[in-house]
Amino acid sequence: MKRSCYCGDVKEDSIGKELIVSGWVHSRRDHGGVIFIDLRDREGIVQVVFQPENKEIFSVAERLRSEYAISVKGLIRHRPEGTVNPNMPTGKVELVVSELEVVNSAPGLPFEISDYVDTSEELRLKYRYLDMRRPSFQKNFIMRHKVSQEIRNFLNEDGFLEIETPFLGKSTPEGARDFLVPSRIHHGSFYALPQSPQIFKQILMVAGFDKYYQIARCFRDEDLRADRQLEFTQVDLEMSFVEENDVMGVIERMLTRIFKTALNIDVKTPFERMSYCEAMIKYGSDKPDTRFDMFIQDFCEELKNSGFGVFSNVLAKGGVVRGMCIPKGSQLSRSEIDGLTKFVGEYGAKGLAWMKITETGAESNIVKYFKDEEIKAIISKLGAKAGDLVVFLADEEKIVAQGLGALRLKMGKELGLIDKNKFNFLWVIDFPMFEWDREEKRWSALHHPFTSPKDGEELTAANAAKIKAKAYDVVLNGVELGGGSIRIHKNETQKKVFELLGISEEAAKEKFGFLLDALMYGAPPHGGVALGFDRLCALLAGEESIREVIAFPKTQKALDPMSSAPSEVSEKQLKELGVRIVVKQAKN
Secondary structure (H helix, E strand, C coil): CCCCCCCCCCCHHHHEEEEEEEEEEEEEECCCCCEEEEEEEEEEEEEEEEEECCCCHHHHCCCCCCCCCEEEEEEEEEECCCCCCCCCCCCCCCEEEEEEEEEEEECCCCCCCCCCCCCHHHHHHHHHHHHHCHHHHHHHHHHHHHHHHHHHHHHEEEECCEEEEECCCCCCCCEEEEEEECCHHHHHHHHEECCHHHHHHHHHHHCCCCCCCCEEEEEECCCCCCCCCCCEEEEEEECCCCCCCHHHHHHHHHHHHHHHHHHCCCCCCCHHHHHHHHHHHHHHEEEEEECCCEEEEEEECCCCCCCCHHHHHHHHHCCCEEEEEEEEEHHHCCCHHHHHHHHHCCCCCCCCCEEEEEEEEEECHHHCCCCCCHHHHHHHHHHCCCEEEEEEECCHHHHEEEEHHHHHHHHHCCCCCCCCCCEEEEEEEEECCCCEECCEEEEEEECCCEEEEECCCCHHHHHHCEEEEECEEEECCCCEEEEEEECCCCCCHHHHHHHHHHCCCHHHHHHHHHHHHHCCCCCCCCCEEEEEEEHHHHHHHHHCHHHCCCCCCCCCCCCHHHHHHHCCCHHHHHHHHHCCHHHHHHCC
């Protein structure tokens, strides 16, 4: 039977028509000799009715079970009075079956096809083809498709060209491990799958394609978590003859259009802008969640002469002391506060100092070490009130920021301070160009080595800690949607940056030679951005994990339970590639 329409499209305007619909048996109910089946396809569910008068069809309907694939033909009518389902788009109508074709049967299911079933992720991924039949899952992917189409429409209208870049490239250091592909023709040599199209999109700018975009597949061999996958998708774009405001303006307009299309939400522009320094001090994160006001404050100046040895010793060594006020936190028990201490310890903090604020001041076993004016300054700066809990971390700046930033988010969620209906966008700007790598004892690029320094910055080792970059990250509700920068377009500047990063001229030539050569041939000023497409779709769908908007993701152990990837390959394949597997002997 040829389908007339999708199940979800059968509405009141179809009443009186004879239609054919196809799909899967979502549920079956036998009510006093009349069989009702909810028939489901990607667009929704419609109720179909089997009446006992048609004995041959009715006997087949009695044998139908969950997830049988069927096609039915019949007349569309109003549901009888009292049986209308207002929770279904098709809840006012039903199809009375006159013809039935069982396309395929199904055995007992490993789990129920339902949005409410509690099933382990491992089992869901093993039977992904069943998991993907869930209505909410299919809704996510219909939305993902519409968003990708809207992105293409917007960028096409804005004069961008969609250009593909290679999957098989050269291994270059980009912050994560490369996936390597051995060459069958050139034994001992390897291609690398792209962590991003970064170098190629810069080459496209040199080539004169002044507005490029790509919804690009990227690959990074890194440890997985809820917002990471070995292979992921990013919206990648680059523009020539631009500065930061030009690139940021395009992204603001594009995100505004996406949110209107996907959620019918009007996004306010321009987005708020916040310096990296302010974000790290005030929120303890370079991707701050600004939906609630629990701010971190710096107390280095107020407590520089503190009698509390823990603080004074840290400050003397160049560390920082910062604090935060937890509303009504005085209600926390000592064991609960110890739990917070353990929590910040996961971020490297050696301890958590605290004070309970009362009507008369502060209470704690450390209060005696502080002068009255210091206590007053703390309470005033944090805006603390009676019943609140003030907490402090004293350590290296990075540890303090990470510890208090994570604690802020934890308490914001637990205290119900976060409005989940808000969408707070902002740009984090004025990033440092470099960060010091303690293990390597050298400077490394905070973003990547092709990021341009701010105009007038002196590129010297003595000034490295102070150099700001023309970099920008777009953040939504504490999630980094993406980031970008204005790139270095002059060879001399790129060489100076490589020198500061400890990359020799020979190493630079070996790894990035074709880009450095290209920059000599009239390279224009250019810049761009990459947005995490999976992450964006997860936020739009209200999902915690990006695995809910990726058709065939890997588990946190980097496995695909459905296809059993990764798997061993034959000796013949290895020999063709010139590869030999070395198995280490386990020690007794």
